[in-house]
Amino acid sequence: MQEDSEILALYNKDGGGADYAFNLIVRKYSERLYWHLRELAGSHEDANDLLQNTLIKIWNNLPTFRGDSKLYTWLYRIATNEALTWLKKQRFESRFARLGFDKSLCNKLTTDDFFNGDQIQLALQKEVMQLPDKQRAIFSMRYFQDMKYEEIAEVMESNVGAVKTSYSIAYNKITTGLKNKF
């Protein structure tokens, strides 16, 4: 798998490097981005839609990528912003629904054909789904994606201290929730 610097060098090369470089980005990162989006979206269909939109945005915005951040964190930022915007929209549209958006996400999880975990994993997912959106994104990147705090801070356009605090709060909230259940 090529290094990000090699991919960017291909992109900036004359003679149609853009397409090839974009294909390399898709091959290298789409699975990781998918799992990140899956954690936020709550269903395969929505995660797939978010991934497609993210990849299209990456394609459209690659000419403006200046290398101020790592390619990797830039990709995650696009994906995370796409998911957070979608979540905000979903919450707004379901504001008059009988069930709150979080509850409906949890219910969706219970009947999700693509869920293949055990009871404790289900319980964990439900706890994660009840976190505030940005906190959930931070928790997901640290806990499931094993990203460094510095990388998460770049993705969230925040600072390491704030990210650590947010993660710690989420971690303790989830731990308490799981202890109450088991």
Add this chain to the structure above:
Amino acid sequence: MEDNKNIDRESFENANDILSNEHLKKMPFKVPQGYFESVEDEVRTKIKEQTPDGQWGLLHRSLKAYLGLAASFLLILGAGWGTIHFTKYLTSGHTLTAQSTVDSELLLDSLENDYVAEQLDNALEESSKDTLTIRVIPPQAEEMTVETAVDYADAVQEYLSAYPSTSVSLASLELAELEE
């Protein structure tokens, strides 16, 4: 090894924490068979099939990247095949040219696109010029220069209506840096 694990562990975790269980860090979801193999093709299809506004996304890429602070630029439109050239005149004396081939009808629709209109207006403003020169170069006719200060869409439309449009898919976006 144990010491290394402890260094990585968060200060608020301990071995008895339920979340420290590595099993829980695995994503408990599966995907449809062949899903990840199909992502690349799916996104490529979607990029090609973007709506007229979306297809302008590819041209927007060029605009955003190269025309942001243009002192002036020349928009050259070709009838029939609808070739659009953007040329940005840089202070260094170099020019950057981008071109794309679009359907004429799409081109006319796009002239009414708010984003493109805004870019053209910004370019006019920044160039301190009163008029925007649009040079129309149809493949079958001689070059014609159209000057309009107000409504370039109408002027171009009138000119292009003399030529039958050929429906073509968005071909390629070429970027070239030219020496003066």
